[in-house]
Amino acid sequence: MFRSLAALLLLSAAALADTSDGDALKGMTWEQVVDQARGGTVNWFMWGGSDTINAYVDGYVAERLKADYDITLNRVPITDAADIVNQVLTEKEAGVTDAGSVDLIWINGENFRSMKQADLAFCGYTAMLPNDGLVNWDNPAVANDFGVPVDGCEVPWNTVQFAFAHDSAKTPEPPADMAALLDWIKANPGRFTYPAPPDFTGSAFLRHVFIHAAGGPDSLLGPFDQAKFDEVSAKTWAILNEIEPSLWREGATYPTTVTQLNELFANGEVDFSFNYDPAQFGLAVEAGTWPDTTRSFGLSDGTIGNTNYTLIPFNSPNKAAAMVVQNLLLSGEAQLEKAKTEVWGAAPAIEIARTAPEVQSGFAAIKTHPSVIPASELAKAALPELQADWLTAIEKGWMETVGN
Amino acid sequence: MSTSLRTLAALALMAFLILPLLPLAVWSLAQGWRFPDILPAELSTTAWAYALSPQSGVLESFGITTLIATATTLIAALVGLPAGRALGLYRFRGRGLVVLLLLAPAILPGIAVVFGLHGILLRAGLAGTVAGVILAHLVPVLPYMTLVLAAVFSRFDPTYEQQARTLGATPWQAFRTVTLPAILPGLLTAALFSFLVSWSQYLLTLAVGGGRVQTLPLLLYGFAAAGRNDLTAAIALLYILPGLLILALTARQITGRNTALVSGARP
Incomplete structure (x- = not known):
């Protein structure tokens, strides 16, 4: 038994x-x-x-x-x-x-x-x-x-590929590239901010500025290069410190998460939010968190994808x-x-043509979704993601020179 | 004069307690509530429908959280009663040290305890289980239970027990008919504290439960961190229910209107 x-x-x-x-x-x-x-x-x-x-x-x-x-x-x-x-x-x-x-x-x-x-x-x-x-x-x-x-x-x-969101009822014509965005920030004080790194999304925005300062991603691909970093980062910090007085609350404080940025955008305190996954914009509109007039865009000099x-x-x-x-x-x-x-x-991770x-x-x-820019549209100007060592160096440098 | 002042104070206190909950109620029904709107543009029950649907797991979480908090409170009472009695009634060598050790978990920040505790429970095979989470919750809960009961027993006169015993009561009868009614208000207060301390644990549950024991605070934080104010508000309103319910049920006992303690207190 x-x-x-x-x-x-x-x-x-x-x-x-x-x-x-x-x-x-x-x-x-x-x-x-x-x-x-x-x-x-x-x-x-x-x-x-x-x-x-x-x-x-x-x-x-x-x-x-x-x-x-x-x-x-x-x-x-x-x-x-x-x-x-x-x-x-x-x-x-x-x-x-x-x-x-x-x-x-x-x-x-x-x-x-x-x-x-x-x-x-x-x-x-x-x-x-x-x-x-x-x-x-x-x-x-x-x-x-x-x-x-x-x-x-x-x-x-x-x-996913990084994209910006704006309210078409308030800012019908958003800036087309990074240079235009930086000019827009200076012309519209208090209407833009970005989450402080190490927030995932804020850090990605920082890398867009970094690539812009380097004049394109080509010299940044591959392993970390200290000399190159010193040269580009000096320009990057100069740009970011220049726009800081024009940021939300004069840059005295930054949102710590992308959730906070999303909330500022929802309440109309700033005019742009951004995300690595543009599908999130459509979800936010469907949840009633964001206005129906939300639209999204990439930058003509490219946005980072991963x-x-x-x-x-x-x-x-x-x-x-x-x-x-x-x-x-x-x-x-x-x-x-x-x-x-x-x-x-x-957006799928597979080749659609093979299905x-x-x-x-x-x-x-x-x-x-009308609020989500199609992936094919974004893909026309895509930037590669930098290696993790670049990423940590940029985050650390920001904290020492901009976010101090 | 003094009555109207008292009424005013009571109203102010009620407003202080209830007003912060009003935006929660509105948020849980809001579909699009953005600055500068005073009220939401549209009302909707989608957040409640999601929170109460079996898919969201909120109700399941509610059950698990209730089970954990109740079990933690019961175990804490079983341990805390004799411990509180010893601390309240007797002077003994090392009593101060025992009190200090008991207080330690309530004084130390939780994060200092969490990782060591997780390691111990992991080796014992209890990490990721409800039993492990209950054991972990006992750490912050026991000080409240024991110290409240110690205070209660310090005002308890044990000669009442002796009288009952000389009149032929068994130890259990003496406890049930003499000691328990005397300490009941204190015991209920301690139990209320214990339940709420366990009910609101976040860090300990996250670390020891390893995400597999999903209590309400974990779910709540997940939606709050994602900026979903509507879902957060609906779950938060469910979250405060047990506290209110227990308070309503035990309020009479706790205020001590009918306690043997007061009338039997030492001069």
């Missing part, structure tokens, strides 16, 4: 497959991975501040995972991915190597660099995903995450199921669904 009970327990334990062993998974075929994934649960830690994005993940994605693979998706809303990087690091230090609490993270940039450097990421498996073929890995903006080679450690999810990804930590106990989630997110159908204006409006004909026509039929 007891023996059979014990056997039963053992059996049921085996059925709840532990797929923490990533190397074993890499030796399998995709069908075997999917078999291992069935019945699993994936704890996906992602920024949870948008009810629309949450609804896409809890609705479309979770329902398809349940129906097609019997996988339970547990979306864990977070405020800052850096907290989760620390959590995985603490787990590693405590010796938790096969029973981590995180199975999937929405990530990019400095957080990805931290995870890769500290060996916290599960790597070298992405080519196994059947939908990996839809990704254009020859595109350096996809193969590198803020200049750090991806090396099969994460799977692209969305591409890709964001999903990553499986080294100690996830549900790697097989997490891989199935990543594969589903990458599929033409799932990318099309989130590209729809009423769902999210996120099935009905997916392609679906993408062609999408009407972007």
